[in-house]
Amino acid sequence: MNLQEKNKKGVALYKRAKEIIPGGTQLLSKRPEMFLPNLWPSYYQKAKGCYVWDLDGNKYLDFSYMGIGACILGYSDDDVNGAVKKAIDNGSMNTLNCPEEVELAELLLKIHPWAGMVRYARTGGESMAVAMRIARAYSGKDKVAFCGYHGWSDWYLSANLADDKNLDGHLLAGLEPNGVPRGLVGTMLPFHYNKIEELEKIVAENSDIGVIVMEPMKFQEGQDNFVKKVREVADKINAVLIFDEITVGFRFNIGGAHLKLGVNPDIAVFAKGISNGFPMGAIIGKKEIMQSAQTSFISSTYWTERIGPTAAIATIAKMQKENAPAYLEKTGLEIKRGLFEMAQKRNIKIHIEGFPAMLHISFDYPNSQAIRTLYTQEMLKKGVLASGGIYVSLAFKEGHIKEFLKAVDDVFLTLNKAITENKVEQMLEGPIAHASFQRLN
Amino acid sequence: MNLQEKNKKGVALYKRAKEIIPGGTQLLSKRPEMFLPNLWPSYYQKAKGCYVWDLDGNKYLDFSYMGIGACILGYSDDDVNGAVKKAIDNGSMNTLNCPEEVELAELLLKIHPWAGMVRYARTGGESMAVAMRIARAYSGKDKVAFCGYHGWSDWYLSANLADDKNLDGHLLAGLEPNGVPRGLVGTMLPFHYNKIEELEKIVAENSDIGVIVMEPMKFQEGQDNFVKKVREVADKINAVLIFDEITVGFRFNIGGAHLKLGVNPDIAVFAKGISNGFPMGAIIGKKEIMQSAQTSFISSTYWTERIGPTAAIATIAKMQKENAPAYLEKTGLEIKRGLFEMAQKRNIKIHIEGFPAMLHISFDYPNSQAIRTLYTQEMLKKGVLASGGIYVSLAFKEGHIKEFLKAVDDVFLTLNKAITENKVEQMLEGPIAHASFQRLN
Numbered sequence: 001m002n003l004q005e006k007n008k009k010g011v012a013l014y015k016r017a018k019e020i021i022p023g024g025t026q027l028l029s030k031r032p033e034m035f036l037p038n039l040w041p042s043y044y045q046k047a048k049g050c051y052v053w054d055l056d057g058n059k060y061l062d063f064s065y066m067g068i069g070a071c072i073l074g075y076s077d078d079d080v081n082g083a084v085k086k087a088i089d090n091g092s093m094n095t096l097n098c099p100e101e102v103e104l105a106e107l108l109l110k111i112h113p114w115a116g117m118v119r120y121a122r123t124g125g126e127s128m129a130v131a132m133r134i135a136r137a138y139s140g141k142d143k144v145a146f147c148g149y150h151g152w153s154d155w156y157l158s159a160n161l162a163d164d165k166n167l168d169g170h171l172l173a174g175l176e177p178n179g180v181p182r183g184l185v186g187t188m189l190p191f192h193y194n195k196i197e198e199l200e201k202i203v204a205e206n207s208d209i210g211v212i213v214m215e216p217m218k219f220q221e222g223q224d225n226f227v228k229k230v231r232e233v234a235d236k237i238n239a240v241l242i243f244d245e246i247t248v249g250f251r252f253n254i255g256g257a258h259l260k261l262g263v264n265p266d267i268a269v270f271a272k273g274i275s276n277g278f279p280m281g282a283i284i285g286k287k288e289i290m291q292s293a294q295t296s297f298i299s300s301t302y303w304t305e306r307i308g309p310t311a312a313i314a315t316i317a318k319m320q321k322e323n324a325p326a327y328l329e330k331t332g333l334e335i336k337r338g339l340f341e342m343a344q345k346r347n348i349k350i351h352i353e354g355f356p357a358m359l360h361i362s363f364d365y366p367n368s369q370a371i372r373t374l375y376t377q378e379m380l381k382k383g384v385l386a387s388g389g390i391y392v393s394l395a396f397k398e399g400h401i402k403e404f405l406k407a408v409d410d411v412f413l414t415l416n417k418a419i420t421e422n423k424v425e426q427m428l429e430g431p432i433a434h435a436s437f438q439r440l441n
Numbered sequence: 442m443n444l445q446e447k448n449k450k451g452v453a454l455y456k457r458a459k460e461i462i463p464g465g466t467q468l469l470s471k472r473p474e475m476f477l478p479n480l481w482p483s484y485y486q487k488a489k490g491c492y493v494w495d496l497d498g499n500k501y502l503d504f505s506y507m508g509i510g511a512c513i514l515g516y517s518d519d520d521v522n523g524a525v526k527k528a529i530d531n532g533s534m535n536t537l538n539c540p541e542e543v544e545l546a547e548l549l550l551k552i553h554p555w556a557g558m559v560r561y562a563r564t565g566g567e568s569m570a571v572a573m574r575i576a577r578a579y580s581g582k583d584k585v586a587f588c589g590y591h592g593w594s595d596w597y598l599s600a601n602l603a604d605d606k607n608l609d610g611h612l613l614a615g616l617e618p619n620g621v622p623r624g625l626v627g628t629m630l631p632f633h634y635n636k637i638e639e640l641e642k643i644v645a646e647n648s649d650i651g652v653i654v655m656e657p658m659k660f661q662e663g664q665d666n667f668v669k670k671v672r673e674v675a676d677k678i679n680a681v682l683i684f685d686e687i688t689v690g691f692r693f694n695i696g697g698a699h700l701k702l703g704v705n706p707d708i709a710v711f712a713k714g715i716s717n718g719f720p721m722g723a724i725i726g727k728k729e730i731m732q733s734a735q736t737s738f739i740s741s742t743y744w745t746e747r748i749g750p751t752a753a754i755a756t757i758a759k760m761q762k763e764n765a766p767a768y769l770e771k772t773g774l775e776i777k778r779g780l781f782e783m784a785q786k787r788n789i790k791i792h793i794e795g796f797p798a799m800l801h802i803s804f805d806y807p808n809s810q811a812i813r814t815l816y817t818q819e820m821l822k823k824g825v826l827a828s829g830g831i832y833v834s835l836a837f838k839e840g841h842i843k844e845f846l847k848a849v850d851d852v853f854l855t856l857n858k859a860i861t862e863n864k865v866e867q868m869l870e871g872p873i874a875h876a877s878f879q880r881l882n
Contacts, residue, residue, distance in 0.1 A: 010537075013540055013543055014538075016543060017538075017542075017543045017546075020543070020546045020547065020550060020557070020558050020559060021542070021543070021546055021558060021559055021560065022558050022560060022731045022732050022733075022734035022735050023734060023735050023739075023740075025538050025745065026542065026560065026561050026562075026740070026741065026744035026745045027740050027741060027742055027744060027745045028738075028740045029740075029742075030536070030537070030538055030745055041537060042537060042538060043537055043538050043539065043540045043543075044532065044535045044537040044538070044539065045531065045540070046531040046532060047531065047532030047534075047535045048532060052532075052535060052536070052537060054537065055540060062535075062536050064536050065536045066536065067534040067535055067536055067742075068536065068742050068745075069742070070534050070742055070743075070746075071534055075532040075534065075535060076529070076530065076531065076532040076533070081529050081530065084529060085526050085529060088517070088522050088525060088526060089517065089522065090486065090487040090488065090517065091485065091487060091488030091489060091493075091516040091517040091718075092517070092718055092719065093488075093508040093511050093512055093516065093717075093718025093719075094485045094488045094493060094503075094508055094512075094516060095471070095493070095503050095505050095506045095507065095508055095509065095826060096451075096471070096482060096483060096484055096485040096493060096495065096826075097455075097458075097466050097471050097483060097484050097485070098484065098485065099454055099484045099486070099496060101458075101462070101466075101467065102454055102457060102458045102461070102462070102484075105458075105461045105462055106461065109461060116461070117461050117462060117463050118461060118462055119462065119463060119467065120467050121564070122563045122564055122567075122720050122743060123562070123563055123564070123567065123741045123742070123743040123744065124741060124742060124743065125567075125741045126563075126564065126566075126567050126741075129594070129595070132620075133595070133620040133621070134620060135620070136619075136620035136621070136622070137619035137620030138620075142622040142623055142624065151741065152738050152739050152740050152741060153570070154570070154574070154595055154596065155595065155622070157737075157738060175738040176736055176737055176738060177737070177738075178577075178578035178733065178736045178737040179573075179574040179575060179576070179577035179578030179579075179733070179736075179737045180574070180577075180737070181577070181583040181596070181624070181625055181628055182583055183583065183622070183624030183625050183626065183627075183628060184622055184624050184625065185624065186624075187622055187624060271742075271743070272742055272743075276534075277532075277533055277534025277746060278533065278534075278746070278748070279563050279720050279743040279746055279748075279749075280743075281743075290463045291463050292463075292619065292620070293463035293464060294463050294464050294880045294881065295617055295619045295620075295880070296598075296617055296618070296619040296620045296621070297469075297593050297598060297616040297617060297618075297878060298464075298593050299467065299468050299469045299470075299593050300467065300468060300564045300565060300566045300567075300592065300593060301468055301470075301508075301509050301510070301511055301564070301565060301712075301713055302511070302563060302564040302565065302712070302713075302720040302721075302722075303467035303468060303564065304466065304467045304468045304471055304509075305511075305718060305719070305720055307719070307720075307748070308720075385536060385537075437738060439735045439736070440735065
């Protein structure tokens with residue numbers, strides 16, 4: 001059976017979705033076009049651990065992004081679900097407040113002793129906007145030096161207003177700032193990770209930088225004390241330093257990745273790492289800075305519901321109990337070793353970057369994206385969701401790794417043949433996957 | 442037992458909360474200071490229907506804001522909870538998309554035939570920011586004429602940058618725009634509800650208004666075809682008209698309140714009305730306008746989780762099945778009649794504005810806020826959460842209304858004595874409730 005037939009319902013529903021949802025999905029990284037255009041199962045009906053059942057009843061092993069990084073414990077974790085369902089039975093919304101938000105604040109502050117206060121939101125983008133508002137209110141300055149990707153909000157996307165090359169080299173080049181008010185032009189000044197001289201140049205040329213924002217690490221580790229040097233620049237110019245821990249937090253260690261680096265920000269933002277797929281965001285920071293939230297207006301009804309903090313408390317407790325970061329690292333290393341072994345065996349040139357818990361694989365060929373698409377296509381036929389990234393989960397057990405590597409072994413053999421015979425594009429049953437943001441038809 | 446003793450745990454936890462959460466809560470309208478400073482139970486452990494159990498084990502009838510308007514069906518509704526718990530068991534987050542977001546889009550478009558496409562977010566404020574981005578991207582203009590309150594985001598709060606009187610007469614006067622970039626100054630131009638001449642003046646003086654945003658109704662109905670006239674102005678200047686239906690949508694009729702008015706916007710935004718307390722936001726709009734989302738970057742991981750659309754589908758289905766809007770209206774009218782009856786009986790001068798489903802009560806005295814505080818204090822002693830507003834819920838049954846009115850009868854007697862003897866302030870066991878945003882110590 002071909003993939004179109006196999007994923008019939010999912011493919012048809014996505015076709016309909018594109019007619020009534022602009023862009024088809026709510027997240028670029030979940031677009032079927034990013035994986036396998038026209039053939040991707042697209043929708044799920046059920047998920048458990050690292051298995052997924054699509055609308056057509058096919059069962060897949062998910063060795064790709066585990067909910068785009070949101071499910072460190074694996075899908076539908078019984079312990080977190082149990083806590084959440086109890087909160088739902090007891091009422092997840094009320095006129096009064098839920099005590100869990102205070103309990104979670106105590107927990108986050110215990111893990112991050114440098115911080116003194118906590119606020120919440122329900123998505124990562126929104127949490128970053130809250131952090132930016134507080135930081136700007138405290139500093140009294142609007143200009144921001146930034147490194148990397150921090151969401152869809154006006155404050156961030158305005159970076160592209162001045163010069164559409166500003167975000168090149170950051171996570172998503174070419175992000176269009178249409179609809180972002182032009183009055184924000186010039187507020188965002190970019191620097192690259194590990195290029196302290198770029199940040200130094202920005203602060204030398206701009207006396208009014210109030211905020212510096214970056215991920216403390218991501219696919220690479222800071223070199224030559226880069227992150228520590230950013231902290232020193234922030235201190236020197238009295239800027240608020242924000243670490244975006246949405247992707248990396250709680251993945252490499254319990255708490256922000258900055259704890260591992262030994263460099264403390266003034267504000268840190270968590271979201272995807274802390275609640276195993278339930279919407280939640282937390283903004284933690286030094287007390288005197290966080291109190292600036294009181295000099296602005298930052299308020300939203302759904303930030304008060306009970307599921308978010310309940311899920312976060314249960315998720316963090318389980319990650320602590322199971323020592324999740326150590327397990328992710330060990331497991332990621334094993335997967336990485338296995339991938340290199342298969343690549344060597346089948347003579348496929350691959351490159352893997354990132355920390356073991358969050359691997360990014362690329363194929364070292366001129367037509368790398370076509371090869372990656374063929375890899376996804378052939379892995380799908382073997383019952384595995386696979387793409388350029390592997391976000392390791394606590395649900396990955398020995399048997400799953402073997403199942404994955406067995407499929408990789410077979411598919412790398414196919415890839416080798418396709419590459420050797422120059423038939424990669426020919427073997428694709430649909431278009432090449434998109435590598436970045438583009439308009440869908 | 443005095444209230445301080447009765448609500449000991451709740452009061453103590455809130456004291457701690459203010460030390461580690463700036464502003465104490467995530468929503469201004471949930472601050473204990475807005476109800477009964479120092480004495481409010483503040484936190485709940487359990488809620489069902491219209492009853493709430495606080496941390497000290499006290500049981501209250503909630504005839505106040507029903508989750509600040511988020512729980513039209515009542516707390517912990519079995520049908521919505523059942524659908525949500527099933528979604529959780531089947532995995533509420535995945536690398537693939539959830540089919541419920543397409544199903545909900547179909548449902549919203551069926552209810553609103555003028556609309557062609559749908560996007561989602563998870564909070565009201567965020568949903569309004571998405572709507573504003575899309576509208577500005579479509580119009581190519583940054584300037585916005587607005588009426589009323591639309592959340593905490595930069596785009597809205599920037600109204601106060603130019604002149605801190607700009608938001609006076611809108612929902613929350615005095616909102617501080619600290620931390621909002623000054624480059625946004627002049628982008629937001631306010632007009633008042635039912636004052637079409639104000640909007641006409643704005644468009645006469647500004648040729649570059651791209652967006653008009655307002656609530657179609659709230660505490661008052663449009664007079665002299667006000668909303669229709671706004672639509673005509675929008676058409677004339679080719680502006681995108683956004684209706685904020687976050688509070689009013691699905692409360693007076695199934696769908697946006699604009700359906701009742703017979704005036705269609707270009708974009709409508711829903712949140713609190715559609716999912717009975719589970720975080721969800723929906724942005725619906727005309728196809729050609731919504732497609733502008735594809736020319737900008739609007740993307741967030743948690744917008745893809747499954748609980749939000751699942752809860753919305755179940756909530757809307759139940760509201761349709763039970764004809765909730767009719768029940769809310771009937772019930773609200775009964776409460777209103779009862780309140781007036783008690784007020785007459787006890788000689789208390791009250792004023793009630795708003796539609797029956799969403800009543801706002803004020804006391805017609807110079808020290809009205811002190812009297813409202815005393816009312817809340819004495820109602821609390823009778824086991825009722827009561828404040829200046831009554832958001833009617835499907836969970837309000839005959840017995841609850843009787844229970845509420847019995848308490849009102851007793852408390853109005855107390856108020857009458859306090860007012861007559863000029864002892865209102867003296868009888869307060871804590872400070873007068875805050876009437877608006879202010880910094881907490």
